[in-house]
Amino acid sequence: MKKMYSEIEEPKRCISEKAMKVWRISETLINMGILVVLGIVFYLDVYFEWKKWIGWIIIGLLGLTVLSAIWGIIIEPSLKQKYWRYDVDEEFIQLKSGIWNKKHQLIPMTKVQSVELIQGPLLRKYQLYSISVGTMGSSHEIPAIPQEEAQKLRDQIAHYAKIKEVE
Amino acid sequence: MMEGRTARLHPLKMLLDLITLVKTNIIFVFFLYVIHFGTDSKFWIALQYLFAVFILIAIVYIIFEWCFYRYTVKDEAIHIKSGVIKKSERVVYLNKIQNIQRRSTVIHKIFNISSITMETGESGDNGSIALAAVSRKEADWLETIASTEYIERSGEAIEESLDVIAEKTNDRQIHFIASKKDVLKASFTSFSFFALIPVVFSIYSNVEDFFPVTNKMGDWFSSVMRYWWMIAILLFFFTMAAVAYGVISTYWRYGKYQISSDSNRIYIKKGLVDEVAFSILKEKVQAIEVIQSPLKRILKLAEVKLVSAGETGEDDLKSNSLYPFLPIEKAYDIVHELLPEYKIEPKMTSLPKTALAARLLRPSYLWILSFIALFIFKPSLWYASFAVLLFVYLLRILDFINSRYIVKDEFIQMKSGSFQTSLFLTKRNKVIEIEVGQSRWQKRLGLATIDIVNRSKPIVHTDIVDIPYEAAADFYYWYRMRKKEIRIDRQV
Numbered sequence: 295m296k297k298m299y300s301e302i303e304e305p306k307r308c309i310s311e312k313a314m315k316v317w318r319i320s321e322t323l324i325n326m327g328i329l330v331v332l333g334i335v336f337y338l339d340v341y342f343e344w345k346k347w348i349g350w351i352i353i354g355l356l357g358l359t360v361l362s363a364i365w366g367i368i369i370e371p372s373l374k375q376k377y378w379r380y381d382v383d384e385e386f387i388q389l390k391s392g393i394w395n396k397k398h399q400l401i402p403m404t405k406v407q408s409v410e411l412i413q414g415p416l417l418r419k420y421q422l423y424s425i426s427v428g429t430m431g432s433s434h435e436i437p438a439i440p441q442e443e444a445q446k447l448r449d450q451i452a453h454y455a456k457i458k459e460v461e
Numbered sequence: 462m463m464e465g466r467t468a469r470l471h472p473l474k475m476l477l478d479l480i481t482l483v484k485t486n487i488i489f490v491f492f493l494y495v496i497h498f499g500t501d502s503k504f505w506i507a508l509q510y511l512f513a514v515f516i517l518i519a520i521v522y523i524i525f526e527w528c529f530y531r532y533t534v535k536d537e538a539i540h541i542k543s544g545v546i547k548k549s550e551r552v553v554y555l556n557k558i559q560n561i562q563r564r565s566t567v568i569h570k571i572f573n574i575s576s577i578t579m580e581t582g583e584s585g586d587n588g589s590i591a592l593a594a595v596s597r598k599e600a601d602w603l604e605t606i607a608s609t610e611y612i613e614r615s616g617e618a619i620e621e622s623l624d625v626i627a628e629k630t631n632d633r634q635i636h637f638i639a640s641k642k643d644v645l646k647a648s649f650t651s652f653s654f655f656a657l658i659p660v661v662f663s664i665y666s667n668v669e670d671f672f673p674v675t676n677k678m679g680d681w682f683s684s685v686m687r688y689w690w691m692i693a694i695l696l697f698f699f700t701m702a703a704v705a706y707g708v709i710s711t712y713w714r715y716g717k718y719q720i721s722s723d724s725n726r727i728y729i730k731k732g733l734v735d736e737v738a739f740s741i742l743k744e745k746v747q748a749i750e751v752i753q754s755p756l757k758r759i760l761k762l763a764e765v766k767l768v769s770a771g772e773t774g775e776d777d778l779k780s781n782s783l784y785p786f787l788p789i790e791k792a793y794d795i796v797h798e799l800l801p802e803y804k805i806e807p808k809m810t811s812l813p814k815t816a817l818a819a820r821l822l823r824p825s826y827l828w829i830l831s832f833i834a835l836f837i838f839k840p841s842l843w844y845a846s847f848a849v850l851l852f853v854y855l856l857r858i859l860d861f862i863n864s865r866y867i868v869k870d871e872f873i874q875m876k877s878g879s880f881q882t883s884l885f886l887t888k889r890n891k892v893i894e895i896e897v898g899q900s901r902w903q904k905r906l907g908l909a910t911i912d913i914v915n916r917s918k919p920i921v922h923t924d925i926v927d928i929p930y931e932a933a934a935d936f937y938y939w940y941r942m943r944k945k946e947i948r949i950d951r952q953v
Contacts, residue, residue: 302897302934385944396904398897400940404947405893430893431920459890459947460556461745461770461916 302398305381305388312420313378313438317371320416325363332356380436382447384454387427389434405429406455409448427451465535470527471574474594478523480568486516532592534606539579539590553590556950557581558607559745559771562780563600563738570736575600579607580771582918589772604740632723636795639718639784645708647715647786650756653707660706718784722799727767729780739780741769747916748887749796749803753789755880763789765796768887770916805886806874809865815906816864816927820857823902828853855879866911866925866932868939871946873913875925885923887915889939890946897933909933 336352338344370393379390387406389399408428412435417423423444425436439447483490493512497505525545533540541551559582565575577600578591595603639647648654685691716733727746730738748768757763764785773781783795793805832846859879866875873892876884894914903909911933912924 300931300934302937386941392898395898395900398937400895400937402893402943404949430916431914432894458950460950 305379305390307380309375309378309380309436310420310422310438310440311375312422312440314371314375316416316420316422316438317374318367321363321366321371325359325366328359329356329363332359375438378437382451382454387434387451389436399434401427401429401434403451403454404457404459406451409451409455411444411448425451465533465540467531467533468599469531470592471572471594471596471599472527473568473572473574474530475523475527477568477594478526479520482516482519482523532590534603539607541590551587551590553579553581553587555607557583560739560741560769560773560781561604561607562772562774563604563736563740565736565738567734569594573597577603578772579603580769580773580918582770582772582916633721633728634723634798635719635721636798637718637720637784637787637791639715643718643784643786644712644715646762647784648708648711650760650762650786651711653711654700654703655707656710657703657706715784715786720783720795720799727799729783731780737774737780739773741767741781743800745769746800746803747891748885748921749800749805750886751789751792751805751884753882757786758882761789762786763792765792768915768917768921770918772918803872803886803888805884806867806869806872809867809874809876810928810932812861812864812927813908813929816908817858817861819902819906819908819927820861821854823857825850825853861927864925864927866928868932868936873936873939875913875923877925887913887923888946889943891915892940892943893920895937895940897937899930899933903927903930907931911936 332352332355336349336356339349339352373393374391377391377393377396379388381388385403387399387401387403389397389401391397406427406429408426410426410428412424412426413422417438420438421441422438423441425439425444425447427434427436489512493505493509497509500506500509522545526543529545529548530543531541533542537556538552538554541549541553543549543551558579560580562578562580563575564578569575574594574596576591576593577595578589580589581587592600592603685695713733715731717736718731719729721728721730722743725744726740726742728738728740730736746767747770750766750768752764752766753762765783765787767781767783769781773779783792787795797804828846828850831849832843835843835846856879860877863879863882864877867873871889872886873889874884874886876882892913893916896912896914898910898912899908906927907930908927909930909932910924910926911928912922915921915923
């Protein structure tokens with residue numbers, strides 16, 4: 295009976311493809327905000343003739359922001375969406391995510407203490423919800439699920455999680 | 462549903478509160494009524510009266526607080542009604558109680574009472590019940606009813622267990638009592654004799670505040686230093702004092718250490734004067750942890766902890782540890798006696814050779830940072846960062862050598878650590894969540910990291926890095942089978 299499993303079977307369900315758009319927009323907004331702030335500081339630096347090294351640091355930060363924007367807006371969203379998987383059954387919530395570091399998580403239903411739907415303005419625009427599952431010591435979030443599916447999933451988790459084990 | 466049994470705390474609770482009141486206000490009392498005794502200033506007289514009124518109100522409040530504090534044991538729960546002005550009512554279910562702590566200070570002992578705290582491990586107001594003063598007999602009774610094994614019992618079971626206590630105490634088996642030799646060993650392996658040095662310094666600086674002794678000390682010191690035999694005598698006396706202080710302070714803390722158990726519970730008691738006692742239902746033990754510092758490894762000693770989901774006290778009063786200086790063999794024997802189903806497996810699987818490669822190849826951010834920092838601030842010393850790298854590698858290699866794991870039946874056991882090692886043993890149904898992680902590096906080498914989460918306060922993560930991916934997959938499916946051992950709570 296030893297060595298039955300050579301691989302962990304991935305959960306089946308994917309998150310919405312619209313998640314990519316949501317992440318792209320939010321990343322664009324965040325990075326634009328950072329660029330604006332850095333731009334203002336750079337302008338002040340030139341105008342008031344601050345010390346030389348301050349200028350170099352600002353230019354360095356600008357460069358880093360551009361790189362992280364390229365990663366965060368263009369590359370990351372599609373990969374993140376591609377690798378996100380989850381599944382829910384009577385016994386477990388299974389989560390799988392990660393681009394560089396892949397994570398498989400198993401959360402027993404009996405240990406789920408709360409389940410919550412979360413929707414910010416961007417998610418609302420695309421009629422998506424995030425589901426946050428609270429356990430004894432942590433909370434897990436499944437991002438971007440279409441409205442109807444999300445509500446169904448929440449009810450399902452809430453139903454399964456009613457059963458508690460003796461501790 | 463049974464009537465229940467309602468009681469107040471022991472009246473001595475009021476005395477204890479009074480003592481705290483006096484203790485916290487002693488400086489004001491001294492200042493107002495001793496230093497400013499018989500003052501003519503209206504301001505001070507007014508303050509004296511005001512303070513007297515405050516004390517009077519505080520005393521009345523203490524009395525009322527005691528009067529309104531009542532606890533009832535009924536329907537498998539403890540109900541507490543309290544509050545003089547703002548009333549509060551709390552309910553804590555008995556089967557949620559994870560462990561029990563009792564403390565008896567000198568005053569408690571004189572009057573044959575003790576304080577008892579029942580921990581549920583949950584956050585918020587209902588997290589624990591602390592009864593500040595109850596008679597010893599009452600405490601014993603509460604301890605028994607609060608930790609009866611989970612069965613769907615009727616109300617009578619509680620009444621019955623009142624009589625059972627006597628019997629239960631009789632079948633209590635003692636597993637370990639710290640002998641004088643054990644305490645001596647403990648005081649030397651914990652380097653307790655160094656503890657005198659900070660004590661001497663703090664006394665010295667306190668004395669210095671009042672009398673300028675430094676000059677005199679200096680003269681005296683230089684006169685002593687002239688003769689080597691005087692130095693020798695001085696050193697000898699200081700060493701003796703340090704050893705004596707170390708042994709006495711260790712004896713104070715670990716003297717009268719006792720581990721015992723009956724059929725469902727484990728009891729740990731310690732402390733020479735102020736006694737701390739801990740008890741836990743065997744089935745509520747979440748995990749066992751064996752911790753060894755390098756010195757303890759050389760001396761073949763170990764500290765064994767019973768991980769509980771509830772609070773286990775602060776620092777020195779941490780009470781969930783079996784005697785921290787047990788010979789390792791003896792420690793394992795005691796664990797086996799206390800919890801026969803937990804067996805510490807001596808033969809574990811070590812990490813594959815590829816794990817060592819993974820550890821050597823993994824970039825060290827600490828090193829990179831120290832390299833950059835040195836390059837900017839002190840470029841001439843750039844090579845010093847390699848000392849950091851060497852140390853990082855030493856830690857990694859030691860951790861590789863010490864890391865072991867085994868998943869057997871319903872148990873999982875993991876060991877890791879560089880200098881100090883920690884071995885963690887738990888059961889599948891006590892693990893509340895798991896994670897299998899794999900980085901790109903690990904994927905290339907066929908490795909993975911597993912992480913388990915157990916209840917404690919706060920929760921504990923235990924992981925083992927770089928085990929073969931197949932073993933991690935096996936572990937994942939092993940955890941999926943946990944249904945076999947869990948029991949469904951029908952109370953909710």
